[in-house]
Amino acid sequence: MSDHGMIIIGAGETGARAAAELRSLGWAGRITLIGEEAHAPYERPPLSKQMLQEEDQPSPASILLAEHTAEQRIELRKAYKAVAIDTRNHRITLNDGSSLTYERLLLATGAQPRKLASPQPGSDSPLAWTGVFYLRTYGDAVSLRERLQPRKRIAVIGGGFIGLEVAASARARGCEVTVIEAGPRILMRGVPEAIAGIVAARHQSAGVQFKLGSAIAGMSSSKEEYLIRFGNGDSLACDTIVAGIGAIPETALASESGLAVENGILVDERLATSDPDIFAAGDCCSFPHPLYGGRRIRLESWRNAQDQGTHAAGSMLGAAAAYAAVPWFWSDQYDLTLQVAGLPDAGTTTVHRSLGAKGDLFFHLTAENRLAAASGIGGPGIAKDIRLAEMIIASQAVLDAEVLTQPELKLKALLRS
Numbered sequence: 001m002s003d004h005g006m007i008i009i010g011a012g013e014t015g016a017r018a019a020a021e022l023r024s025l026g027w028a029g030r031i032t033l034i035g036e037e038a039h040a041p042y043e044r045p046p047l048s049k050q051m052l053q054e055e056d057q058p059s060p061a062s063i064l065l066a067e068h069t070a071e072q073r074i075e076l077r078k079a080y081k082a083v084a085i086d087t088r089n090h091r092i093t094l095n096d097g098s099s100l101t102y103e104r105l106l107l108a109t110g111a112q113p114r115k116l117a118s119p120q121p122g123s124d125s126p127l128a129w130t131g132v133f134y135l136r137t138y139g140d141a142v143s144l145r146e147r148l149q150p151r152k153r154i155a156v157i158g159g160g161f162i163g164l165e166v167a168a169s170a171r172a173r174g175c176e177v178t179v180i181e182a183g184p185r186i187l188m189r190g191v192p193e194a195i196a197g198i199v200a201a202r203h204q205s206a207g208v209q210f211k212l213g214s215a216i217a218g219m220s221s222s223k224e225e226y227l228i229r230f231g232n233g234d235s236l237a238c239d240t241i242v243a244g245i246g247a248i249p250e251t252a253l254a255s256e257s258g259l260a261v262e263n264g265i266l267v268d269e270r271l272a273t274s275d276p277d278i279f280a281a282g283d284c285c286s287f288p289h290p291l292y293g294g295r296r297i298r299l300e301s302w303r304n305a306q307d308q309g310t311h312a313a314g315s316m317l318g319a320a321a322a323y324a325a326v327p328w329f330w331s332d333q334y335d336l337t338l339q340v341a342g343l344p345d346a347g348t349t350t351v352h353r354s355l356g357a358k359g360d361l362f363f364h365l366t367a368e369n370r371l372a373a374a375s376g377i378g379g380p381g382i383a384k385d386i387r388l389a390e391m392i393i394a395s396q397a398v399l400d401a402e403v404l405t406q407p408e409l410k411l412k413a414l415l416r417s
Helices: 013-024 066-071 138-147 161-172 193-205 252-256 302-316 382-395 411-416
Strands: 006-009 031-034 074-077 082-086 091-094 099-101 104-107 111-113 153-157 176-181 209-212 216-221 226-230 235-238 240-243 247-249 278-280 285-289 295-297 328-333 336-342 349-354 359-365 371-378
Touching (some): 006 013, 013 031, 013 074, 013 302, 066 074, 104 302, 138 240, 153 161, 161 193, 161 240, 161 328, 176 235, 193 328, 193 336, 193 359, 302 328, 328 382, 336 382, 359 382, 382 411
Parallel strands (some): 006 031, 031 074, 104 278, 153 176, 153 240
Antiparallel strands (some): 082 091, 091 099, 111 247, 226 235, 285 295, 328 336, 336 371, 349 359, 359 371
């Protein structure tokens, strides 16, 4: 058994970025990156978009190529699972019975899709149905794309980002698509109602059907199809079900190791857990955000996974800086780009700036007229405005709400004021 220096459990976006950053910051010791999948680290955002839409099946979009791991002396252990952490002796045990020791450990275990449960006691469980899909891995996307054939009936349960991106991809493949959402509208979490309405209208123009405010009362399967029954007596027959009903942070390993856990692995402002030699980052962790009064949040986003992986590497080497990156989310559906910077629910007032044919911006202000968040929808050009809004959020500048409605005023000017 040899000293493995820095060990990272989880070879996704967060883990891969952390491994590369450790080398960039000058760490000369060993780095071991442990991943459960057989693939090298790859980008997950394309799984619900290009991966499902392109005629020829794309390969995973690699984050760390083999030559990069060799050049940076990163030991990548693919298809391994960490099953135990001995915090006292700084040792982890893998599923093959082998063990590794660490100086510092990073948990980048991510989150798992929330699974459908049987709506009624004793009913056939959708967990066993071959036509029910969840989207997290490259393998999931490969299996799902085989089902997205012209005229096939696809039921998407959940009107969040993943569900809607899958719906758009399925329509691009010629499927008949129905999105089922228990809430009164789509994109209930963190997206203004006006933007959700624009997205819904675009889906409807593409032929997507919506069943909003529709609680599922039961589901059944037959050899030919699936039947979803609703509380109002309606039913929907389909060939494939895709569930995008949220995610659950992977905390079992942390919890079993005695680390503090509550809606994610609890970390401090440096991303250190309740054990000072163990850190956590990405979808699996709950952290206090200094821009929002230390409010504890857990984010499921590509940007946060990147940023926290990089920040955790510095913390593992002793850096004292607090993680303070502005939250950022994005989704591409059809010809629309939707971006959100910050936390809209931290605002008490929302003001609208129309950009005409280019799109719409919504600014979410606190009671003190500081920018808590900005949401935008439109063409690719919307990204520039959201990037400037990120900088304004970070600056904590006090703003004039009326000025924000005026499209002739460049947001860059607010950074200079």
